[in-house]
Amino acid sequence: ACACAVPFQAQAQTPPMAPDIPQRYEAPAPPDADYEKRVAMIPMRDGVKLYTVIVLPKGARRAPIVMTRTPYNAARRAQRNASPGMAATLPQGDETLVAEGYIRVFQDVRGKYGSEGDYVMTRPLRGPLNDTRTDHATDAWDTIEWLTRHVPETNGKVGMIGSSYEGFTVMMALAAPHPALKAAVPMSAMVDGWRGDDWFHNGAFRMPSLGFIASQTTVRGHGEALATGVYDDYEGMLRAGSAAGYARRFGLDRLNYTRKLFEHPAYDDYWRHQALDLLLGARKLTVPTMHVVGQWDQEDIYGPYAAYAAMERQDRDNKLNFLAIGPWRHSGVNYEGSRLGVFKFTGDTALEFRREVMQPFLNQYLKDGAPEADTPPVLSYQTGVNRWQRFDQWPRSCAEGCPSRSESLYLRAGFTLGFSAPAAAVEGEGYDEYVADPAKPVPFVPRPVRMGDEAVWKPWLVSDQRFVADRTDVLSYVSEPLKAPLSIAGQPRVDLYAATSGTDADWVVKLIDVHPDEVPGQPELGGYQQGISMDIFRGRYRHSLSQPSAIPAGQVERYRYALPNVNHVFLPGHRVMVQIQSSWFPLYDRNPQTYVPNIFHARPADYRKATQRVYRAPEAPSSIELPVVGR
Numbered sequence: 001a002c003a004c005a006v007p008f009q010a011q012a013q014t015p016p017m018a019p020d021i022p023q024r025y026e027a028p029a030p031p032d033a034d035y036e037k038r039v040a041m042i043p044m045r046d047g048v049k050l051y052t053v054i055v056l057p058k059g060a061r062r063a064p065i066v067m068t069r070t071p072y073n074a075a076r077r078a079q080r081n082a083s084p085g086m087a088a089t090l091p092q093g094d095e096t097l098v099a100e101g102y103i104r105v106f107q108d109v110r111g112k113y114g115s116e117g118d119y120v121m122t123r124p125l126r127g128p129l130n131d132t133r134t135d136h137a138t139d140a141w142d143t144i145e146w147l148t149r150h151v152p153e154t155n156g157k158v159g160m161i162g163s164s165y166e167g168f169t170v171m172m173a174l175a176a177p178h179p180a181l182k183a184a185v186p187m188s189a190m191v192d193g194w195r196g197d198d199w200f201h202n203g204a205f206r207m208p209s210l211g212f213i214a215s216q217t218t219v220r221g222h223g224e225a226l227a228t229g230v231y232d233d234y235e236g237m238l239r240a241g242s243a244a245g246y247a248r249r250f251g252l253d254r255l256n257y258t259r260k261l262f263e264h265p266a267y268d269d270y271w272r273h274q275a276l277d278l279l280l281g282a283r284k285l286t287v288p289t290m291h292v293v294g295q296w297d298q299e300d301i302y303g304p305y306a307a308y309a310a311m312e313r314q315d316r317d318n319k320l321n322f323l324a325i326g327p328w329r330h331s332g333v334n335y336e337g338s339r340l341g342v343f344k345f346t347g348d349t350a351l352e353f354r355r356e357v358m359q360p361f362l363n364q365y366l367k368d369g370a371p372e373a374d375t376p377p378v379l380s381y382q383t384g385v386n387r388w389q390r391f392d393q394w395p396r397s398c399a400e401g402c403p404s405r406s407e408s409l410y411l412r413a414g415f416t417l418g419f420s421a422p423a424a425a426v427e428g429e430g431y432d433e434y435v436a437d438p439a440k441p442v443p444f445v446p447r448p449v450r451m452g453d454e455a456v457w458k459p460w461l462v463s464d465q466r467f468v469a470d471r472t473d474v475l476s477y478v479s480e481p482l483k484a485p486l487s488i489a490g491q492p493r494v495d496l497y498a499a500t501s502g503t504d505a506d507w508v509v510k511l512i513d514v515h516p517d518e519v520p521g522q523p524e525l526g527g528y529q530q531g532i533s534m535d536i537f538r539g540r541y542r543h544s545l546s547q548p549s550a551i552p553a554g555q556v557e558r559y560r561y562a563l564p565n566v567n568h569v570f571l572p573g574h575r576v577m578v579q580i581q582s583s584w585f586p587l588y589d590r591n592p593q594t595y596v597p598n599i600f601h602a603r604p605a606d607y608r609k610a611t612q613r614v615y616r617a618p619e620a621p622s623s624i625e626l627p628v629v630g631r
């Protein structure tokens, strides 16, 4: 009998009380779509299944796969827009992959969103911190194995890309790579949570970590925002007293990851055993890897360079390990890159990079018969003059072993700067001083501070520092207007001689480009104090990052630490500025300025004003070693 003859009424009716929300619903791709979506629960070696979305161009044959493993919801990552077009469906940064006919895969890491298993934040590799059978290296391996067997449209070659946490999972896959993993592009990767990426910078704790932990670890999906009850996070975080006080207020002290952070304030084995630069630097590099980072990455500005440097030791002949530095914010490589804050570049630098450099690199290793790409070992955008540069190594300038040698820029009397050391004690006794009051910490951006305001957060590292330049607890040293360009390419290094009347202190040093008083072509840049390379150091770690010690009150101590990498030209007419302060709130928790064993447990009475002296004397010549490549 013909099916069409079956009377409609005879078909099974949907019971009125059938639940209207199914257990799981995958919307089919629209019939006219140029792609197909498949969802698979891929089994790992321990039986845990991971939720994986596979997006294939229609008619794909012998297509390479590019995979991202994410804690941020694979289904959503594979669905930017509801569209019959694959390019509009996938993330903006994927458009060149789509144009080249790639299969795109997103997978939820274990324990998040659709995946089974336990979630452990930035799960450590199997070893001293992880006694289970699995980690991100095995999960990537098992997934690649499955994909190459179960996706008939693939040529069997897999690449991994991803930014930040997703960059971390790319790096993890490199620890024990599947033979089909042929190329890796970790972008803005979280590499070392203590030295200078997401959780701490040189021992100073990043307060927004707490909100992130809430969003990430209260539920498998996306957790609720904190009910702060204040518009200005500066106020809310100050009132809470300390990072632990803030955590308690929202019950975050009951979350394991908060506890792990609070139990490991120093750079102990918990951190060392997770530092991916140390781990990968000690393993044989076999997969071509391009590290990508934004010069003004406000979240992971340390790790990508550290990982590149550590892995470079395995790649003396520049065959496998590459570095690309753009004028971008965190993950900016995947979005529009024609400006950052008020600073404009030469067109969409991010798209240009993805199209001209990253895609040919991926094609070379992943696409059948693709030509060899002309990939520079190091690609770097020189800010100030706004042009791409190709190098065979990074950094370009350092104390020893680089093409150029760094030069010290000294703090001088009268709040000036100079390339010669202070020769003789001058009036003012060789130091400048300020009172740092933890009750009035220096804000990192103008108040009211809204940590969730992305328009402020994303470009904040290049923001105008004038709003604090005249505070009495900020020292600002400035050069004469430059007569010739001053070009730097590498890591400025702080060499600070300072004393405090307290027994612990934070030091924030900011290298700033002061634009001319008038900039006719872009008037709002007149006198702009542009952050170039800035970071914080918690004084208790001056002798050892793992063994903190109290600072002897009133004694001159030496603080040496590196600022973030930069490739920048200070142009003629501009001035170089160095600002020094002792807090950067509420991005970093306050230092009580009284030594306590664990700052997370400091009590209100421990927070005390201190007088800070910054020396610029012949026997205590504070300076920044600049990675000068031309002046």
Ligand code: PG9
Pocket: 122, 163, 164, 165, 166, 168, 190, 198, 212, 299, 300
């Ligand atoms: N910076 C974010 C992050 C990475 C790793 C751990 C915690 C946070 C991110 O953008 O993914």
